[in-house]
Structures are given as structure tokens and as C-alpha cells.
Amino acid sequence: MKTLTYREAVREAMREEMRKNEYIFLMGQDVGPYGGEHRVSGDLHSEFGEWRVKDAPISEQGIIGCALGASITGCRAIAEIPFMDFIMLPMDQICNQIAKYLYTFGGQASVPLVIRTAMGGYIRAAEQHSQCLEAWFIHIPGLKVVIPSTPYDVKGLLKTAIRDNNPVIFVEHKYLYGMKGEIPEEEYTIPLGVADIKKEGNDVSVIATSYMVHKALNVANKLEKEGISVEVVDPRTLVPLDKETILKSVEKTSRAIIVHEAPLRGGIGGEIAAIIADEGFEYLDAPIKRIGAKDAPIPFPSVLEDFILPSEVGIEKTIKELL
Amino acid sequence: MNNIKLNKELILSLYETMLKIRLFEKTQERVFKTEQEGFTHVYTGEEAIAAGVCANLNKDDYITSTHRGHGHMIAKGGNMKKMMAELYGRLTGYCKGKSGSLHIADFSIGVLGANGIVGAGIPIATGAGYSIKLRGTSQVVACFFGDGAVTQGTFHEGVNMAAAWNLPVIYVIENNLYMVGTKTERVCKVCKNYAVKAQGYGMPGEDIDGNDVIEVYTATKKAVERARSGKGPALLNCMTYRHSTHFVGDLDVRDKQEIEYWKARDPIKRIEEKMLKEKIITEDKIKSCRDKIQGMVDEAVEFARKSPVPKPEVALEDVFVE
Numbered sequence: 001m002k003t004l005t006y007r008e009a010v011r012e013a014m015r016e017e018m019r020k021n022e023y024i025f026l027m028g029q030d031v032g033p034y035g036g037e038h039r040v041s042g043d044l045h046s047e048f049g050e051w052r053v054k055d056a057p058i059s060e061q062g063i064i065g066c067a068l069g070a071s072i073t074g075c076r077a078i079a080e081i082p083f084m085d086f087i088m089l090p091m092d093q094i095c096n097q098i099a100k101y102l103y104t105f106g107g108q109a110s111v112p113l114v115i116r117t118a119m120g121g122y123i124r125a126a127e128q129h130s131q132c133l134e135a136w137f138i139h140i141p142g143l144k145v146v147i148p149s150t151p152y153d154v155k156g157l158l159k160t161a162i163r164d165n166n167p168v169i170f171v172e173h174k175y176l177y178g179m180k181g182e183i184p185e186e187e188y189t190i191p192l193g194v195a196d197i198k199k200e201g202n203d204v205s206v207i208a209t210s211y212m213v214h215k216a217l218n219v220a221n222k223l224e225k226e227g228i229s230v231e232v233v234d235p236r237t238l239v240p241l242d243k244e245t246i247l248k249s250v251e252k253t254s255r256a257i258i259v260h261e262a263p264l265r266g267g268i269g270g271e272i273a274a275i276i277a278d279e280g281f282e283y284l285d286a287p288i289k290r291i292g293a294k295d296a297p298i299p300f301p302s303v304l305e306d307f308i309l310p311s312e313v314g315i316e317k318t319i320k321e322l323l
Numbered sequence: 324m325n326n327i328k329l330n331k332e333l334i335l336s337l338y339e340t341m342l343k344i345r346l347f348e349k350t351q352e353r354v355f356k357t358e359q360e361g362f363t364h365v366y367t368g369e370e371a372i373a374a375g376v377c378a379n380l381n382k383d384d385y386i387t388s389t390h391r392g393h394g395h396m397i398a399k400g401g402n403m404k405k406m407m408a409e410l411y412g413r414l415t416g417y418c419k420g421k422s423g424s425l426h427i428a429d430f431s432i433g434v435l436g437a438n439g440i441v442g443a444g445i446p447i448a449t450g451a452g453y454s455i456k457l458r459g460t461s462q463v464v465a466c467f468f469g470d471g472a473v474t475q476g477t478f479h480e481g482v483n484m485a486a487a488w489n490l491p492v493i494y495v496i497e498n499n500l501y502m503v504g505t506k507t508e509r510v511c512k513v514c515k516n517y518a519v520k521a522q523g524y525g526m527p528g529e530d531i532d533g534n535d536v537i538e539v540y541t542a543t544k545k546a547v548e549r550a551r552s553g554k555g556p557a558l559l560n561c562m563t564y565r566h567s568t569h570f571v572g573d574l575d576v577r578d579k580q581e582i583e584y585w586k587a588r589d590p591i592k593r594i595e596e597k598m599l600k601e602k603i604i605t606e607d608k609i610k611s612c613r614d615k616i617q618g619m620v621d622e623a624v625e626f627a628r629k630s631p632v633p634k635p636e637v638a639l640e641d642v643f644v645e
């Protein structure tokens with residue numbers, strides 16, 4: 001085992017895959033010699049050179065369209081959109097073009113590309129640099145959506161995403177980039193569509209994504225000392241979604257809370273809650289609860305941002321209310 | 324008509340391509356109204372552009388196409404039967420009958436897709452150019468789009484990137500003066516001499532008579548040679564006019580005199596006159612050529628009519644690939 005940050009794990013996944021296939025390239029603003037807006041690409045430019053690690057102009061439609069054009073003509077693109085907020089600019093390319101290319105043309109061309117983007121708040125970055133928009137993409141058939149929470153997961157899942165012949169929206173989290181974790185020395189991958197139980201428990205299932213997994217774990221560890229046993233389930237990928245693991249957990253605990261950082265309204269919590277209600281209603285001893293951001297844009301000062309976004313105090317309170 | 328001397332076989336093949344498009348589209352206008360669903364935009368009047376550009380391309384070169392894309396497909400060597408079957412929504416169509424007139428593609432001959440979103444193909448073509456650079460082949464991309472697409476942000480982004488990186492892409496504007504019912508000059512200050520825009524991006528640009536197939540062919544040849552030798556992209560602004568309404572069944576707000584002016588400059592009539600004058604062809608040969616091609620189109624229609632409609636479950640295929 002070795003210790004890597006989440007950021008280094010992303011970079012290592014790209015490096016390993018790029019060494020295997022000379023037609024994989026990374027494109028984005030400042031991914032080259034500068035090393036990436038979140039320092040993720042680091043030294044990749046010096047290893048792979050100008051055409052495989054390509055600094056792009058500030059043209060999000062251009063970058064994503066270019067990634068698509070290259071990916072249907074023999075390459076595999078990794079496009080970086082450093083703040084998920086900016087992903088609104090190339091939405092046509094993502095949702096009307098990339099997601100539908102295989103389907104529209106009757107299966108003639110697959111689109112093996114990954115759009116890596118970083119979501120998330122708690123960094124005092126205000127309304128246009130903090131959003132979590134993963135729910136938008138699960139609503140578009142044809143896209144896979146991956147949302148890893150740990151260095152181990154992010155590396156294994158990114159390698160799989162790069163090898164996948166379908167387009168993948170790969171949602172990293174800015175707050176997690178510095179987080180350290182254990183990673184095997186040897187190569188490994190993690191399949192898409194397999195949830196991970198981050199902590200086993202018996203009293204309540206907390207289904208959490210991305211940074212919220214860590215908040216849920218902190219609460220679970222605290223409550224353990226009070227005799228409350230919390231199971232933390234990380235779906236890891238939203239499309240495909242591992243319903244079975246979620247339902248099995250709820251069957252065991254009879255209580256479900258879904259936690260995501262995105263606004264509650266229209267968030268993935270609604271989708272997961274509906275699945276539990278449809279397919280696991282008889283397991284439940286209490287209503288399904290959802291925790292997400294309050295329905296407002298994200299202000300920058302800590303006093304305001306922390307009020308809007310989910311908190312450990314809030315998760316703890318909801319768990320106790322449910323038991 | 325352009326005076327450049329091309330060999331006889333080449334002129335005849337350009338003519339034949341244009342005629343294929345014309346007769347396909349004339350037939351499509353007719354059968355669409357009673358036998359097909361959806362929407363269809365035909366290419367009549369603009370045939371010289373697709374024919375002149377694609378005559379410079381190899382099978383493994385790429386094109387991106389538009390909502391008015393049947394002509395591009397035919398000029399690139401597409402299969403009329405599979406195309407007509409797609410327009411009829413049949414399983415034997417290019418897209419299994421799922422997508423229809425706005426979404427024809429044939430990846431086996433480098434047609435990377437027609438597109439229902441105006442301007443969306445421009446960065447995709449740029450990306451195909453990027454891929455050519457990365458893979459180190461000598462292919463090129465021809466990117467077709469209308470004068471309306473030039474007002475999209477994708478034009479600016481896609482063309483700038485290709486220029487910055489010397490990508491082998493020929494951007495071809497099919498400048499028919501209109502975006503649906505709005506005359507482009509009412510919403511765009513520089514719109515007849517788009518070639519000046521090329522200069523702003525650092526690539527060569529040319530304003531061309533898009534109804535003169537020889538001029539289109541010759542300008543494209545230069546641009547393609549340049550692109551193949553690694554010298555980067557070019558912009559060709561081809562002035563033309565559609566004979567039909569925007570889509571079949573749409574209303575026409577265009578000035579009658581303007582329509583007459585342009586119909587008198589019909590690209591097919593012009594090449595026929597030139598060929599007759601230079602004794603490249605005879606009236607009889609023109610007639611037999613038309614009959615032969617109409618026969619092919621009729622066969623395509625018959626093929627489409629006889630083809631099976633997809634089972635409803637086909638609607639769930641191809642969302643993801645293994």
C-alpha cells in the first residue's frame with residue numbers, strides 16, 4: 001500500500017492509462033505546463049507532450065466538441081472542466097451530441113470519452129464556483145455518471161471510465177483533492193455500478209455521495225460511541241446505479257437517509273428515495289429522509305455558506321429524529 | 324462560369340453527383356408529403372457545393388453535415404437506399420429508422436453525422452481534425468454549415484482552435500442568405516463576404532460562387548492540399564440559394580424576384596450549358612444520364628417502401644454500447 005492524495009490518484013489513473021494507449025489525450029484549460037487549475041494534471045505534459053496533454057482556449061463548447069470529434073475518429077479524449085459550474089456552457093455538446101451520438105446514428109459510432117469535472121462547495125468560492133450538478137446528467141440517457149469519494153475509488157473508477165466505450169461524466173470534488181488515502185501498489189480497477197459500504201451498521205442506512213460520504217462517516221463514528229450503529233453506503237456511480245446494495249442495506253437497517261451536497265429539490269436523493277419506496281417499501285420502519293443544500297445559490301462567506309450546505313450537525317440530528 | 328480547364332471525366336462526375344442530389348431531393352419532396360413523418364430540409368439549388376467539395380475527398384476523409392444534409396451524404400458516396408429508408412423510418416435505414424432526415428450518418432465513409440443543432444458540427448469537425456493530427460494520418464475534414472451557423476458561438480470556438488493548432492479542416496459555409504425566414508443580413512453585419520472573418524482567425528478564406536461547381540472544386544482543391552500538407556485550416560464561403568422552402572411544407576417569405584434571379588443561376592443548368600457548349604456532353608446524353616439516375620432514386624424509394632418498420636423495442640437499443 002502507498003498513500004496518495006485524491007488529486008494524485010486522479011493523475012496516476014490518467015498516467016497509467018495514457019501509457020497503455022497512445023491515442024488517449026487530455027484537453028482542458030491550463031492542463032499543460034501549468035499543471036491544471038487544481039494541480040491535477042501536474043507533470044503529465046512533460047511526460048506525454050503537447051498533443052496528448054493539450055492546453056485549450058477558454059472555449060468550453062470547443063473543448064467538449066473537439067473531445068467528441070476526436071473520440072469518434074479513433075482517439076479517446078479526457079476533457080477537463082475545472083469547475084462544474086462551467087459545464088453549463090457545453091451542455092449542447094454533452095446532452096444533444098455526446099449522449100445521443102451512439103443512439104441517433106443507430107449504433108454506428110460509440111463515444112469513448114470522459115469529461116472530468118470538479119464540483120462542490122465548502123471552499124468559499126461563491127455562487128458560480130461551488131455547484132454540484134450531477135443530477136442534471138443522470139436525467140440524460142446515454143451518459144454514465146461517476147462520483148468518487150476517496151483516493152482509492154477515484155483512481156480505480158477513472159481507469160474504468162477511460163476504458164469504457166461510452167461517455168462518462170466523471171465528477172470529482174474540489175474539497176477532496178488534498179485528502180489522503182491508501183492505494184495498492186499494484187494496478188487495480190473498480191467496475192462502474194458497484195456501490196461500496198464505507199462503514200457497516202445496523203440502525204440506519206446513510207446513502208451519501210462524494211464529500212458527503214466523509215461527513216456521514218464522521219457522524220457515524222461519533223454516534224457509534226453513543227451506541228447508534230450507522231451504515232454508510234457510497235453508490236460511487238449514479239449511472240449505472242447499484243440499487244441492490246442500497247436496498248440490501250435498507251433491508252438490514254429499516255431506515256434510510258440520503259445525503260448529497262446539491263440542492264435538495266431535484267437532487268439525486270429524490271431518485272434514490274423513489275427507488276427505495278418502490279422496491280423496498282416493506283423494509284422501512286420510518287419515512288425516507290433526504291438531506292441536501294437549502295434551495296438557494298451558494299454565498300461565499302463561511303457563515304452563509306455553512307448555513308446553506310449540509311452539515312454534520314444536520315446529519316446527526318436527522319439520524320436521531322429517525323431512530 | 325469559371326474558365327478553369329478541368330478534364331472531361333472530372334466535369335462529368337461532378338455533374339453526375341449534382342444530378343444525383345437534385346433528383347434525390349426532387350423525389351424526396353414529393354414522397355415526403357404523403358409517405359413520411361417528421362421534418363425534411365432539401366438541398367436543391369445548392370448541389371454544386373457538396374459536389375465540388377467532396378470530389379476532393381478520399382473515402383477515409385471526414386465530413387460533418389447539417390440539417391440540410393442529404394446532398395453531403397450523396398456527394399461523399401453514401402448509399403441512396405439506406406438514406407431513403409432512413410427518411411421513411413425503416414429498420415434498413417442508416418440509423419435503423421430512428422432518426423430520420425436530420426440525422427443521416429455513414430461512419431464507413433467518414434460522414435460523421437448530420438446535425439439538428441445549428442452550428443454543433445463545427446467543434447466536432449475540429450475534433451476530428453485534432454484526431455488526425457494525434458494519429459498522424461494525412462486525412463482531412465470538410466465541415467459543412469450554413470450562413471446561420473456562423474452566428475453561433477461554436478463557429479468562433481471551433482474555427483479558432485483549428486487555426487491555433489493548424490488542424491486539417493476545411494470549413495465550408497453554404498451561404499444561402501437565409502436562416503429560416505430571416506435574411507441573414509438583418510442579424511449579421513458581415514455576412515456576404517464571410518471570407519474576411521478567416522483573416523481574423525489567421526487562416527485563408529475565400530468568397531466563392533457556390534453555384535459554380537468548378538469554382539467550388541478548384542478552391543477546395545487548394546484548401547485540401549494545404550490542409551494535407553500540414554499547413555492548417557481554411558474557410559470557404561460559398562454563395563448559393565435554396566430553391567425550396569426552408570423545410571418541405573414551410574412557407575416562403577422570400578422575394579419572388581430574388582428567387583427568379585437565383586433560379587436563373589441554377590448550378591445544374593449552368594454546368595449543363597457549359598458542357599454542351601464545350602461539347603463534353605450531348606442533349607441525348609443528358610437525358611440518358613437523368614433517366615439512369617432517376618431510376619436509381621426510384622429504386623431507393625422502392626427499397627424504402629418495402630423495408631420493415633422497426634419493432635418498438637428498437638427504441639431501447641443503442642443507448643449504451645458494451
Ligand SMILES: Cc1ncc(C[n+]2csc(CCOP(=O)(O)OP(=O)(O)O)c2C)c(N)n1
Pocket residue numbers: 390391439440441468469470471472473497499501502503569
Ligand atoms: C441551436 C439551434 N437553434 C435554432 C434551430 C432552428 N433552426 C433550424 S435550421 C435553422 C436555420 C439555419 O440556417 P443556416 O445555418 O443558414 O442553414 P440553412 O437552413 O439556411 O441551410 C434554424 C434557426 C436549431 N435547429 N438549432
Ligand SMILES: [Mg+2]
Pocket residue numbers: 469470471497498499500501502503
Ligand atoms: Mg442559410
